[in-house]
Each structure stands twice: as C-alpha cells, then as structure tokens.
Amino acid sequence: MEHLAARLREFVRVRDWERFHTPKNLAMALAGEAGELVAEFQWLTAEESRDLDEDALRRVRAELGDVTLYLVRLADALGVDLAEAANAKLDDSERRYDPETYRGSARKAPR
Amino acid sequence: MEHLAARLREFVRVRDWERFHTPKNLAMALAGEAGELVAEFQWLTAEESRDLDEDALRRVRAELGDVTLYLVRLADALGVDLAEAANAKLDDSERRYDPETYRGSARKAPR
Amino acid sequence: MEHLAARLREFVRVRDWERFHTPKNLAMALAGEAGELVAEFQWLTAEESRDLDEDALRRVRAELGDVTLYLVRLADALGVDLAEAANAKLDDSERRYDPETYRGSARKAPR
C-alpha cells in the first residue's frame, strides 16, 4: 500500500493534478466509486453475491481497485495511516461487541 | 492489510456473523461508510479540507478506518487482492491519461 | 414538492447559508444521506426489508425525508424540474427495456 501511495503521488504530479486532489474532492471520488461498487450487487440475491460469475467478478475487482486507489490517495493527502486507523476501529468494535452478547445478532451496540 | 483480513475473519467467526457478511451486504456497509466520510467534508471549502482541525481529522481518520475495514473484509470474502486490483487500474489510467494531453485537465479520457 | 422547495429556500435564507449550498456541496450532502439510508438495510434479508418493524420504519422514513430535502434543494439550486427529469428517464427505460425481452430479467439493456 505504501508503494501504491508513492506511485499515485507521482501519477498526479506529472499530470499537474494536485489542484484537483483536495481531500474534499477525493472523498467525493471515493463515494462515487463506492456507489459503482454497490450498484454491481443491487439486483443479486445474497447467494448470487457469494458466487459471482466471471464477468461480474471482473467488474467488481475493477471497482474494488478504484475504491482502493482513492482511499489510499485520500489517506496520503491527509497523512493518515490506513492500517493504523482500521486496527484502532477494530479494537473499538472488539470492546463494544462482546462475543457472548452479540453472537449471531446484527443489532448495534451502544456507543 | 493481510494481518487485518485475518483479524477480521476471526472477529466475525467468534461472533457467528458470517451469515451477515455476504458480499452484497459488505458492499452496502462500505457505501454507508463512504457516505459518512463524504459528509465530513460537505460544508468545507477546498482549502478547509486541506487543513482539517484536530476534531475533524479525528473523525475523518475514524471514517477512513471504517471504510478500510469493510473494503478489506469484502475483498477477503471475494478472494480479491486489493493491491493487485488497484495497481491494475492504475496501469490502465497511465495508458489512458497521457501526461502531455491531460496536464492540468480534469476531463475524462475515452475508454 | 414546490412548496417544499420554497420552504427550504426561506430556511436557508434566514440562516444566511447560501454560501454553503453550492450544487457541489448539496450533491455531497445527498450522497451522505443516501449512505445513511443504505446502512439501515445492510444487515437485513430481502424479506426483512419488505417487512420493517416500527423502529426501523421510523428511521428509514427519517432518512427518506433527508434525501428528499437535499434532492429538492439541489434541483432548485440548478433550476431542474425533478418530475420532468424523472419522467424523461422513465421514457428512456421504457424504450430500452422491451417487456417481452426483459421480463423477469435483471440484465442491463445496451445504451
């Protein structure tokens, strides 16, 4: 992922696109790609989504790639370490969702 | 990121949440978190988004963490390598966006 | 909906919020609210989503209200008539999706 951040930084620099890559605009681009990703699944049943055909998997992989690019780029622009941020949130969830209490349940834990 | 995928797999397993974590549902969760992320920036100017205050940066880092968790979890459920998928898309963009032609321009390249 | 647009315009004016309500920012706010809406459904089965309990329906109605507010506000800021725009897209879909050919099928029609 660090390699990817560096590669993106250079990609943007040689095209003189820094002016477009504000955190605000990158967050919009990420939301747009997340929208394309969710659209790939919108008419599939739960079962179909677990067993994508070759064409659908190819499209989903491309959307996952796009989401990753903007996520890495946005984190880089803000100086945020994604693995650290994700692990911190998962620490949080482990505290909030006691396995005994929440086994097999989708309800939300209190904050 | 591989460590994160394994940690998440275990987190889900001990809570018996696999039934909820279909690719369809994970794509929805990712889109939901991307929505919370974009909402953090909605009233900020371009300049303000480049220079977040401490509170805003803390909230944005938490949202970036959430997006990362669902992205890693979804890719793991589908057997997709995120770095590979992202690098493939960036290869694509390097081909489509010739630096001379697209310098300083935000217009879209033809497919 | 016209009454709503007028009510919103006044709501914004007396708070001096026009500076925040650029079409760009309103599109972000709409995407944020659509993210909250999709999050309400993320762990529900298809069947559960057809038969929301009272609490879930109350939350979903609130999210639908928020999406509507930003949609009406954005259209008003751009001078777009939503009913006209929606009917034009539906005309399009009626042309593209011949009932015989697409009966019971979720596949996409060519453009």
Add this chain to the structure above:
Amino acid sequence: MEHLAARLREFVRVRDWERFHTPKNLAMALAGEAGELVAEFQWLTAEESRDLDEDALRRVRAELGDVTLYLVRLADALGVDLAEAANAKLDDSERRYDPETYRGSARKAPR
C-alpha cells in the same frame, strides 16, 4: 410524484420485476445513483458547480432523474409519503437550528 409512483408500479409490473424491487435493493440502487451524481461534481470548484455548462447540466439532470425514480419507487414500496417525511425533518431542523445562533455557521446542532 404520485403519478410517477403509479407509472413506476406499472413499469415494474409488466416486466415482472417485483422480485428485484425489495426495499433493500432499491436503497442500493438509490445509493448507486447518488454516487453517480456526486461524481459529476467531484473535480469542479464551488463556482463551477454553480454555473454548469450545457453538457454537464444535461448529465446532472439525468442523474437527478434517476435518483428521483428510485426514491419515489422505494417510498412507494414502503408506503412512505415523501413530502410528509421531508416536511417533518424540516420542522425538526427549524427547531434545532435557531436562526440567531446558527446564522452563517455550518456547525452541527446537538440532537
């Protein structure tokens, strides 16, 4: 809007698409269209977004049409009155955002 809901109901019925139009799936479709809408604005400045050229406005109008279709369809599937839901949320905001206190400010009111 009522006319639109009825027109959509018939459009879906003659294609036998009711099985696809669960509230869950419709919320996903709405989020996908909101993503396409926000993407139209992602590289524009605040000023550019207030003054779209003809091509951009045509694309944005089409996206607003798509968002409206899925919003009306989802509300119809759930038996929610959109104007009522939106007005209720606006009543709420009028209570929470006292004009004196929040004039020219984008900060959030306490719940």
